Amino acid sequence: MFETLTARAGARAEARAAERARRLSARLDQDLPGGVQAEADAQGVRLTGRALRRRLALDPTLKWMMAELIR
DSSP: OHHHHHHHHHHHHHHHHHHHHHHHHHHHHHHSOTTEEEEEETTEEEEEETTHHHHHHHOHHHHHHHHHHHO
């Protein structure tokens, strides 16, 4: 009995997480500056772009956006 309940709850949680990652990546993809892309994958949302680590550290708008959306 509990195995079925646990499996059902786990499947619903996975589906909600995948949907949230898809919505977050779509929102990020619209708002991110040029050269930075967001895509949903199996582990969540992946940001890609040239010199992304430096840009996240130095660009205050990009840093603020990430802090607000990831909360």
